Amino acid sequence: GNSVTQMEGPVTLSEEAFLTINCTYTATGYPSLFWYVQYPGEGLQLLLKATKADDKGSNKGFEATYRKETTSFHLEKGSVQVSDSAVYFCALSDVGNGGGSNYKLTFGKGTLLTVNP
Amino acid sequence: DTGVSQDPRHKITKRGQNVTFRCDPISEHNRLYWYRQTLGQGPEFLTYFQNEAQLEKSRLLSDRFSAERPKGSFSTLEIQRTEQGDSAMYLCASSLGLNQPQHFGDGTRLSIL
Numbered sequence: 611g612n613s614v615t616q617m618e619g620p621v622t623l624s625e626e627a628f629l630t631i632n633c634t635y636t637a638t639g640y641p642s643l644f645w646y647v648q649y650p651g652e653g654l655q656l657l658l659k660a661t662k663a664d665d666k667g668s669n670k671g672f673e674a675t676y677r678k679e680t681t682s683f684h685l686e687k688g689s690v691q692v693s694d695s696a697v698y699f700c701a702l703s704d705v706g707n708g709g710g711s712n713y714k715l716t717f718g719k720g721t722l723l724t725v726n727p
Numbered sequence: 728d729t730g731v732s733q734d735p736r737h738k739i740t741k742r743g744q745n746v747t748f749r750c751d752p753i754s755e756h757n758r759l760y761w762y763r764q765t766l767g768q769g770p771e772f773l774t775y776f777q778n779e780a781q782l783e784k785s786r787l788l789s790d791r792f793s794a795e796r797p798k799g800s801f802s803t804l805e806i807q808r809t810e811q812g813d814s815a816m817y818l819c820a821s822s823l824g825l826n827q828p829q830h831f832g833d834g835t836r837l838s839i840l
Contacts, residue, residue, distance in 0.1 A: 614769075642826060653731075653818065653833040654770070661826065699769050703826065713826055714760060714783070717769030 612637045616700045616718035623690055623725050631685040631721050633674075633700035641702040643667075643676050643683040644715070648697045657685075657698070690725045697722050729753070731832035733819050739838045740809060747805045748835045752821030759802050760829060761794060762818040763787065770818050776802060806837075814839045 617632040635643065645657040645667070658667030663678035672687045683700060700718040732751040740746055752759050757778050762770035773792070774784045778799035788794075791810075796802040806813055816836050820829035
């Protein structure tokens with residue numbers, strides 16, 4: 611079955627530091643890949659996505675590239691801010707069997723990021 | 728676009744009681760998903776609707792769980808005879824069409840005493 615493995619947290623950085631959160635996946639077919647972010651007390655928000663190999667998703671200074679050869683989708687940001695403190699989830703969508711597509715999401719366990727001033 | 732709305736935000740109940748949660752998807756979104764998230768874990772898929780049809784149910788969804796989406800608009804998730812292990816955040820998401828991003832509500836946190 612499908613699975614997503616992301617680096618264990620928590621991750622603690624100083625403001626303006628470089629961020630990498632590793633994510634690898636196992637899937638049949640050609641899933642789309644996502645990063646969601648969950649701020650304290652709030653629901654999941656889509657941060658960025660990529661739908662095919664070599665696509666780069668980007669938003670709010672965050673980037674991730676869909677690497678089919680390494681089955682990875684690592685999240686990066688060049689200079690983090692205190693406001694980036696949140697839990698980050700890597701996820702893939704399920705294309706489904708027999709050509710049917712339900713696009714249900716399989717998530718990693720999440721990585722807690724804390725950015726200190 | 729008012730976002731996905733879930734009600735209530737928090738439900739506290741005694742073991743053995745029945746509970747029902749409601750999800751209002753984004754208008755015109757034909758796909759609706761329910762997920763469950765426990766502490767320290769990512770959300771896990773429970774069930775999925777396309778319009779009013781429930782097309783898939785996870786093995787996580789025991790016989791005590793039932794979900795409906797009458798008329799293809801809002802959805803309800805009912806848990807009968809709640810157990811301690813049902814304590815979790817229940818998340819609803821909706822999407823428009825094929826392979827479109829899912830938009831999540833803020834969730835309903837269920838606490839079983």
